[in-house]
Amino acid sequence: SSFDLINFSKSVIEEIEGIKKDGQIISLIHQQPKIDIYLDSKLLKHILFNLVSNAIKYSEENKAITFKIQATEQHVIIEITDQGIGIPKEDLDSMFQRFYRANNTTNIQGTGLGLNIVKQYTELMGGSITFKSELNVGSTFFIEFPLNIEK
Numbered sequence: 001s002s003f004d005l006i007n008f009s010k011s012v013i014e015e016i017e018g019i020k021k022d023g024q025i026i027s028l029i030h031q032q033p034k035i036d037i038y039l040d041s042k043l044l045k046h047i048l049f050n051l052v053s054n055a056i057k058y059s060e061e062n063k064a065i066t067f068k069i070q071a072t073e074q075h076v077i078i079e080i081t082d083q084g085i086g087i088p089k090e091d092l093d094s095m096f097q098r099f100y101r102a103n104n105t106t107n108i109q110g111t112g113l114g115l116n117i118v119k120q121y122t123e124l125m126g127g128s129i130t131f132k133s134e135l136n137v138g139s140t141f142f143i144e145f146p147l148n149i150e151k
């Protein structure tokens, strides 16, 4: 069934409060008061949790994280931006491979599965994922889903 993406995102951000580092503030930015979306809420929650927890994990205390939602008639784009360690250029093409971890994460725990799962779940629901990242500056992950699908 369909649900409101704005409210849904608010609750995801609230739930993730517990794993934030000191001073990390997650700002939700959106223009529309409500966006009806027809997706599997469990899969979407998993996707958002993974991306926001990466933003937390790969950035330091007091660094801002933004969660931006932009919708047009046809699409919604969710952007999760951090001011963290970024991804080295030589690792950019491998980020979605299972078990892949960039070479600047040696002292940060992880299995390298999160993004692979995020990509599979996103594509399973007709969406797409991209990202941009600069080493020691930060990263933004973009997920896009079509809107107004026949219900």
Ligand code: ATP
Pocket (backbone or CB within 6 Å): 050, 054, 055, 058, 082, 084, 085, 086, 087, 095, 100, 101, 102, 103, 104, 105, 109, 110, 111, 112, 113, 114, 115, 116, 138, 139
């Ligand atoms: P887990 O399976 O527990 O999520 P992980 O975080 O290492 O482990 P992914 O979420 O798949 O695995 O991410 C893969 C790799 O991509 C990470 O190891 C890290 O090198 C890089 N990465 C992902 N998100 C970010 C980010 N926001 N900033 C910097 N590097 C990131």
Ligand code: MG
Pocket (backbone or CB within 6 Å): 050, 053, 054, 110, 114, 115
């Ligand atoms: Mg991860």
